[in-house]
Amino acid sequence: MSFHPQMPYGEGWHKSERATAEPGPPFAFSAEHRAQLEELCTHYPPERRKSAILAALYLVQAQQGYITGNAMRHVAEVIGCTAADVEDVVTYYVMFFTRPVGTYVLQVCRTLSCALNGAEQVTAALCRHLQVAPNQTTADGMFTVMEFECLGACDRAPVVMVNNEHWHECQRPEDVAGLVDGLRTGGLASLSTCHLVKERT
């Protein structure tokens, strides 16, 4: 396939290697992550490994916290696509970080149902308590505060998602110090998690 019938494109010519992200340190999947990725690839037809790009990028984040240019190139190699294909995906989805973030990324839902229940106050209180602006990380590298769009937990508003994988629900502005202290001392185990079960039973 070529983009112009008169151009002498040979094998590989139309494959862009462009990647504008900072290269960062060298990157390769650990044996464990590579094995996890290969297992995930079996969920799709053998010629459709590209379907596992999102999963591969989550594994990059699990390994080094955020996604660099070198990581994108490695993912491209492992998946069998171009680095541009990977960058295209990385820059589209909001759950991929392209810069270093804190140990705990506090993502406060800001959309209507949470906002009607005080999400603005929660974000303001968190920023005041940690002395950062949204999208900034504390000097000790522990916390990043972000606003997030609807998390789909509107009956437990306002909700905070921590590190893409953990939830803390019904957060009140006056309780943010407790949330922060809990994470400092008890880690992720201190979060309320998704408490539907507890509440209903």
Add this chain to the structure above:
Amino acid sequence: MFEPVLTRHINEPEAYTLDFYVRHGGYQPLRTALGMTPEAITDAVKRSGLRGRGGAGFPTGLKWSFVPKDIPKPKYLCINADESEPGTFKDHVLLERNPHLLFEGCVIACRAIGATACYIYIRGEFFHLQEQLEAELVKARAAGYVGRNILGSGVDCDIWVHRGAGAYEAGEETALIESLEGKRAQPRLKPPFPAVVGLYGCPTVVNNVETICNVPVIIEKGPEWFAAIGPEKNSGPKLFCVSGHVKKPGVYEAAMDVTLRQLIYDYAGGIREDRAIKAIIPGGSSTPVLLPDQLDVQCSFDGLVAAGSMLGSAAIIVMDETTSMVWAAKNLIHFYKHESCGKCTPCREGVDWLYNILDKIERGDGEGRDIDLLLSVCDNIGGKTLCPFGDAEIAPVLSTIQHFRAEYETYIRTGESPVHSDFRADEPVAAH
């Protein structure tokens, strides 16, 4: 009296387990369906009147019947568990508390359309559900309900959970397919429709979680039983998500003859501090707002269309008298601005303009011409995009101007909101 069907057992701690599900009659409908022809299953779903629960309300059986029978390609079922419409949290409950109902529905639907693989596309933010879903899938596979040669019938159907990564647009069916193929979640030009050219270029059906959870119920109790629930052409049990300024926000199951008043006051306990209602969003942020004098409208697909709105994803967001409509519109436009996939110029650029104008009004710098400018920008977005996102993003602006134009005018004239909202921060932090 309506008896909950989909959420009957959700309060019981073990409801999500395979043992519990089987003990309460689970996977019996699958045995029945394996003895039926695919055409008979599709026909039963057609006769039940089941309409898609994701937003559009398209008849499910009809959607299945569009899948060509004579194409030698593999066929796919994709489950839309990308629940992202602001105000919606019903699929979360089903995924969390009733996963086997979903798996059973998937296998029956796959049999109906001739698919041997099903992908559950779950939004990235629902990781806490994915772990449990996958653990339960392993058990269902081991018990022979999912996988190869299901219950010795010779039918194969495997189910995989695919995690998204934060994109509202992935809820649109062709964007979901793109995302599943490992690309940006951007919609495709239709036709061809996914039923003919979908995932990997093969015939594909995309159904919402709640839609598929109704399928085993139809097989178990019969299409006539299902069709008799609720108003004609709006049949079956329905999950409603009530949130915002209500005392008991939550997911409530009812027939679609239920009214907004019943859902807000009887189910959700009324308005916090017994204040008055100012406006209600009846079906997720993409549906036009309704006023308190419309509380007796029937919450069905057709009832809400007649009232000038839509059932959408049945996400009812209630705003009390202290809510500024300009602020509410700006809040939702911020969402759409953030989530626009950028493929179509009117949506991508238009939503930025809408946000900037609303932000200007909210800062106190509004001008008299801004309202007409908002309407004009909306006019240049609506109907001019590949997917319904464009129509969705203008709904909050158009409907708040339609019903609360005087509030916009006062805001612009005085430079400040005519109402004080105690749920807002004194000094909101900068959004970006």
